Amino acid sequence: MPSPLADRLRPQSIDEVAGQKHLLGAGKILRQIIESGNTPNLIFYGPSGVGKTTVARIIANKCGKKLCYLNATTASTSDIKDIVGEIGSIEAANGILLYLDEIQYFNKKQQQILLSFIENGDITLIASTTENPYFYVYNAILSRSTVFEFKTLGADDIAEVLSRATRILSDEAGKEIELSDANRKKIARAAAGDVRRALNMLELCFMLTDSAGESTIGDSVVEQILSGNSVRYDREGDEHYDIISAYQKSMRGSDPDAAVYYLARLLAAGDLPSACRRLLVCANEDVGLAYPQIIPIVKAAVDTALQVGLPEARIPLANAVVLVATAPKSISAYKAINAAMADVESGVTGDIPRQLQNKHFDGEDAAVKGQNYLYPHDYPMHYVNQQYLPDNLKNKRYYEFGDNKLEQKTREYWENIKGK
Secondary structure (H helix, E strand, C coil), X not given: CCCCHHHHCCCCCHHHCCCXXXXXXXXXXXXXXXXXXXXXXXXXXXXXXXXXXXXXXXXXXXXXXXXXXXXXXXXXXXXXXXXXXXXXXXXCCCCEEEEEECHHHXXXXXXXXXXXXXXXXXXXXXXXXXXXXXXXXXXXXXXXXXXXXXXXXXXXXXXXXXXXHHHXXXXXXXXXXXXXXXXXXXXXXXXXXXXXXXXXXXXXXXXHHHHCCCCECCHHHHHHHHCCCCCCCCCCCHHHHHHHHHHHHHXXXXXXXXXXXXXXXXXXXXXXXXXXXXXXXXXXXXXXXXXXXXXXXXXXXXXXXXXXXXXXXXXXXXXXXXHHHHCCCCCHHHHHHHHHHHHHHCCCCCCCCHHHCCCCCCCCCCCCCCCCCCCHHHCHHHCCCCCXXXXXXXXXXXXXXXXXXXXXXXXXXXXXXXXX
């Protein structure tokens, strides 16, 4: 059985690697490291299918060390010990280059086992991860490694790879396989930056076309393959947090088009809980007192979405997302609670004023007897001036009225009542 097209097409040199020009372009530091043949410990960070494994293999071929491969999702401590056991052998006379894929799945103990052999140079480590290494990789390994971030590939980069792949498929089939520019671009865009996904989709298109005895990959075949492969989304990886971040920031930035686009990406991946949670947060954090009525409206939309489920949930959520995106914004209450929390957490407290305390007996040492609480509803306009904050905070201002119409009207109301 032939290997997947992605493996048959895997680049053998730096110049064949798609994209990553910020790392592999002329004069860039990773390219210089590879060409020197003197490889330090490296950590490759980025989404799937962008060339991390390919570059690691090119480095292994260049440096002349024995390449050992482990995938942290399945490897055990005994696998590490087996590799360590090869140190000093004839096969590993020039040292061992360990390519550890998905290093974030190694626990701290497993990473510590590697550490001593990395320190003395017996093992050169190239680790890859789809997660932020500063959160998931043991600090001692991080401090002894250089981190390079691989970027998601653009559609043009992937389209070039698809052109080369189509030529290889034609050579293997012994006949010319035709793929229009329009369909090649469709596949490239649908891959969402993942070359491996694009090549897998192309290979499926070719198999359907070839089994039908045809040589032109038609529109209907491409649409059929793309219909189930157009979304790349890992709920546990950075892609998850990037989409959610873009979703909330688009609502905050009052861009309804971008907001519904990222909502669509969340829902296409079936991530209804994240779409609902961030929508509720944004209504409270970013709209807030500029339009407080929006909070129960958004809550009702979320409740409806959770009750009806997908695909119908998209309708109430779209209504709410557009409403939040186009609503006036205020973070006055958000800033107020943050400032108050900062004081409390830093120990800035004080005695609660006597008139606010929940007790009705004064000790002999009390300078002023009685609770002396003034009930605001006994006074005109339901307001009376009295101290509420502790003495050491009595002049502190946490809340400042926002510049939106509603809060400014509220400010005018209270300034009139308080005689300011």
